[in-house]
Amino acid sequence: MLALSRKKNESIIINNNVELTVLEVKGDQIRLGITAPKEIPIYRKEIYIQIQNENKEATDVTEIEALKKLL
Incomplete structure (x- = not known):
C-alpha cells in the first residue's frame, strides 16, 4: 500500500486518467472528489x-x- 499525505485541494493522479482531490477535512472525515472516465x-x-x-x-x-x- 502506498500512503500519501495531501492537504485540502491537493490531488493525486492514478494511471494518467483518474484524479483524486481532497475537498474537505472535517474531524475524522475526509471528502474526496474523483475525476475519472465514465467507463471506470x-x-x-x-x-x-x-x-x-x-x-x-x-x-x-x-x-x-x-x-x-x-x-
Missing part, C-alpha cells in the same frame, strides 16, 4: 464487496439450477 466504475469499498457477494450468490444459484435441469 467507482464504488465505496463496502458497496463493492456487497456487489461481489451478490454476484457470487447469483452464480451459485444459477449453477445449481442448471445442474438440476440436467438430471
Whole structure:
C-alpha cells in the first residue's frame, strides 16, 4: 500500500486518467472528489464487496439450477 499525505485541494493522479482531490477535512472525515472516465466504475469499498457477494450468490444459484435441469 502506498500512503500519501495531501492537504485540502491537493490531488493525486492514478494511471494518467483518474484524479483524486481532497475537498474537505472535517474531524475524522475526509471528502474526496474523483475525476475519472465514465467507463471506470467507482464504488465505496463496502458497496463493492456487497456487489461481489451478490454476484457470487447469483452464480451459485444459477449453477445449481442448471445442474438440476440436467438430471
